[in-house]
Amino acid sequence: MIRRIGRLFRTRTAVEAQRENPALEATVRESSLIYSRTPLSELISEARQSELSREIYLEINRICSSREPAAVCREKYAAAMLQTASFQVLTIPARPQPDESGLRGQPGISGELNQHLVDLFRKSDRLRAAIFGEEGISTKADYQALLQRLFWERYWILETLNAARMELGDSEPGDCWHKPFLHAACVDAENGYRRDLDLPPAFDADIARAAANAYSMFTDIVMSGVEDPAGEWRDYYHDSGIPMPENLAE
Numbered sequence: 001m002i003r004r005i006g007r008l009f010r011t012r013t014a015v016e017a018q019r020e021n022p023a024l025e026a027t028v029r030e031s032s033l034i035y036s037r038t039p040l041s042e043l044i045s046e047a048r049q050s051e052l053s054r055e056i057y058l059e060i061n062r063i064c065s066s067r068e069p070a071a072v073c074r075e076k077y078a079a080a081m082l083q084t085a086s087f088q089v090l091t092i093p094a095r096p097q098p099d100e101s102g103l104r105g106q107p108g109i110s111g112e113l114n115q116h117l118v119d120l121f122r123k124s125d126r127l128r129a130a131i132f133g134e135e136g137i138s139t140k141a142d143y144q145a146l147l148q149r150l151f152w153e154r155y156w157i158l159e160t161l162n163a164a165r166m167e168l169g170d171s172e173p174g175d176c177w178h179k180p181f182l183h184a185a186c187v188d189a190e191n192g193y194r195r196d197l198d199l200p201p202a203f204d205a206d207i208a209r210a211a212a213n214a215y216s217m218f219t220d221i222v223m224s225g226v227e228d229p230a231g232e233w234r235d236y237y238h239d240s241g242i243p244m245p246e247n248l249a250e
Contacts, residue, residue, distance in 0.1 A: 023167040030163040085185030087151035107243035108187035177230035184218035
């Protein structure tokens with residue numbers, strides 16, 4: 001599969017090839033590996049694989065060719081994080097099922113949303129937009145299958161952009177804010193979905209509003225360009241009483 005995706009990524013013009021740089025080449029190689037670790041080969045057609053791989057290649061090429069590639073990459077990465085989290089938080093199962101993401105039980109992440117999947121796809125503006133044009137989606141099994149495809153496609157894009165971020169030097173030794181950012185983005189998504197469903201917050205009532213604001217602020221800190229957004233965020237909120245995540249380092 002890595003070989004196949006490699007061929008897809010190499011469907012480019014000679015002019016594009018001449019413009020390549022080491023960060024682009026390294027990111028493309030890593031993206032192929034990322035793809036191979038997902039179930040996407042079973043979820044999407046070869047035509048869709050080809051379409052996505054070309055989109056990813058062109059996006060990374062645009063980033064690497066920009067005047068400030070690290071800054072542009074961080075912006076694209078942050079947007080991809082929010083998209084991925086909006087689907088990932090819905091894939092987290094309720095107890096006692098195992099949670100491979102490791103997010104369930106972290107502050108603000110309940111694992112309760114998946115059981116409301118059909119209602120959410122009908123009530124949430126962001127989810128209705130995501131399935132625009134889809135046909136034959138009616139049962140919970142249909143929505144589960146659709147969710148898996150949407151999540152893994154976004155995951156591939158997100159992890160490729162994270163690889164590009166590393167290659168472009170937007171990281172420090174021991175860089176450990178990717179997973180905390182994912183957690184914060186999932187908390188933000190869960191807050192929104194709970195409002196759509198008229199469910200109470202996933203935080204205690206006395207801190208719910210403050211916690212929701214705090215976790216949404218993580219994205220703003222990422223976009224500010226600081227080297228360690230997770231450290232900056234924790235420093236800002238350490239005396240606030242906001243529950244902090246545990247064991248989310250890379």
